[in-house]
Amino acid sequence: MTAKTNDGSVFYNTEKIYMPTPQQFGRGDKMGRGPYEKSGMLRDASLPPHKTVKEQFSIPVYTDATKDGKVVRTLLANDFTVDVEVWYLPYGKKDDPGNAQKWFAVSKQMHIEKGGK
Amino acid sequence: MRVCTSAFVLLSLTAPFWLGGDGAAEETKAKTIAELAAMYDSSSCKECHADIHGQWLKSLHARSIFGPEAVGRTAATIKTTIENGLKEWPESGVKTPEDVGVKHLMICAKCHLPQLQEAEDSVAREIVKNVYAFADNGDEQAKRALESLNIGCTICHGRNAIVHKWTDGYPKKDVVYGSKDGAHDDPDHSVMKQSKIIKETILCGQCHGLGPNLELDNPTQCATLYGTHLYAYVPEGGTKTCQECHMRASGLGHNIQSYRDPAMIKLALDVDVEVQALQWRDITTMTPLANVTVALTNKAGHSIPDG
Numbered sequence: 001m002t003a004k005t006n007d008g009s010v011f012y013n014t015e016k017i018y019m020p021t022p023q024q025f026g027r028g029d030k031m032g033r034g035p036y037e038k039s040g041m042l043r044d045a046s047l048p049p050h051k052t053v054k055e056q057f058s059i060p061v062y063t064d065a066t067k068d069g070k071v072v073r074t075l076l077a078n079d080f081t082v083d084v085e086v087w088y089l090p091y092g093k094k095d096d097p098g099n100a101q102k103w104f105a106v107s108k109q110m111h112i113e114k115g116g117k
Numbered sequence: 118m119r120v121c122t123s124a125f126v127l128l129s130l131t132a133p134f135w136l137g138g139d140g141a142a143e144e145t146k147a148k149t150i151a152e153l154a155a156m157y158d159s160s161s162c163k164e165c166h167a168d169i170h171g172q173w174l175k176s177l178h179a180r181s182i183f184g185p186e187a188v189g190r191t192a193a194t195i196k197t198t199i200e201n202g203l204k205e206w207p208e209s210g211v212k213t214p215e216d217v218g219v220k221h222l223m224i225c226a227k228c229h230l231p232q233l234q235e236a237e238d239s240v241a242r243e244i245v246k247n248v249y250a251f252a253d254n255g256d257e258q259a260k261r262a263l264e265s266l267n268i269g270c271t272i273c274h275g276r277n278a279i280v281h282k283w284t285d286g287y288p289k290k291d292v293v294y295g296s297k298d299g300a301h302d303d304p305d306h307s308v309m310k311q312s313k314i315i316k317e318t319i320l321c322g323q324c325h326g327l328g329p330n331l332e333l334d335n336p337t338q339c340a341t342l343y344g345t346h347l348y349a350y351v352p353e354g355g356t357k358t359c360q361e362c363h364m365r366a367s368g369l370g371h372n373i374q375s376y377r378d379p380a381m382i383k384l385a386l387d388v389d390v391e392v393q394a395l396q397w398r399d400i401t402t403m404t405p406l407a408n409v410t411v412a413l414t415n416k417a418g419h420s421i422p423d424g
Contacts (some may be wrong), residue, residue: 026329036203073329
């Protein structure tokens with residue numbers, strides 16, 4: 001997930017990984033990587049079937065500063081865009097078209113009102 | 118037709134191995150990749166089943182030890198298994214790639230090439246030689262050799278069509294197992310028998326499995342799909358089989374696909390994104406925030422991803 005101002009400056013970027021954490025040789029606390037060393041599971045953070053996993057993100061649209069002992073927050077932009085992408089990435093990186101698959105992408109235009117107090 | 122005739126000749130020249138009624142080996146083992154490929158050759162099937170054969174050709178089953186067309190990731194992983202696994206394990210008996218035999222490769226081939234059990238160690242060595250030739254040098258001839266071995270018609274509709282062999286009998290070499298009984302117009306597979314599991318999840322579960330393959334001397338774990346299907350999907354009320362989604366609902370038929378195919382992606386996951394901008398206020402300090410809620414609904418018959 002990325003948030004950026006209309007001039008393209010990214011002010012927020014985060015990701016969440018959903019996948020099982022296989023156990024190396026079925027023992028201890030190390031994750032196994034290749035199929036030849038995986039035997040078991042330390043944790044399962046994959047998306048479970050017939051379930052909805054809901055994630056909430058609170059993106060700060062400001063910078064913090066202290067002036068005269070007080071917190072002063074400066075708005076980054078009244079208009080900005082939040083991009084959400086879901087990738088299936090079994091191996092390698094997103095720029096590897098042979099492996100990485102983009103499953104979903106959406107851009108949401110957002111607006112913080114001007115004025116008032 | 119020339120292809121079909123050639124395939125038939127090749128099949129006739131080789132000695133297919135199959136299990137007899139008592140499960141004992143009837144015939145000799147393959148000594149080369151070409152012999153093993155011929156034993157399980159599916160090219161004669163396309164004479165009558167051209168559409169299905171064409172669908173299958175697009176699937177990963179058609180290149181099960183090479184992997185995706187552009188990258189050959191399965192072949193690359195077999196090399197990694199030898200380099201980072203077999204060669205490093207003190208009791209594996211593998212010091213160099215030339216030491217790899219059938220029993221070693223079966224930790225991958227159990228699913229990627231189950232018919233390797235009907236081959237001699239010379240075939241394992243030939244596979245390994247081609248894996249290295251492709252992985253190290255992009256050798257196209259090696260790629261073609263690896264792609265000649267696959268999960269073809271005679272695996273799912275033959276060798277692996279019966280799971281409970283004491284109950285249903287051992288698969289026979291002249292029988293093609295499908296949806297009905299009768300005669301079959303193919304000199305090598307002249308009998309058609311209804312398979313009890315051809316439409317059942319267990320057929321796929323033989324490979325897309327339960328997790329660690331504990332029957333191996335050094336267990337591997339590639340697939341956990343059948344496990345999450347049984348222990349997560351079914352308890353949630355799920356009733357669909359693998360075939361219902363991956364073959365029928367997708368419209369892909371024997372081009373059985375998963376995460377790379379748009380139809381499967383649409384069937385697998387719903388994503389809903391809701392956004393709200395607001396200014397939270399603490400006396401005089403304004404805090405402008407963008408709240409984003411992402412809801413991911415897994416509609417598949419298993420966890421996503423596999424692993």
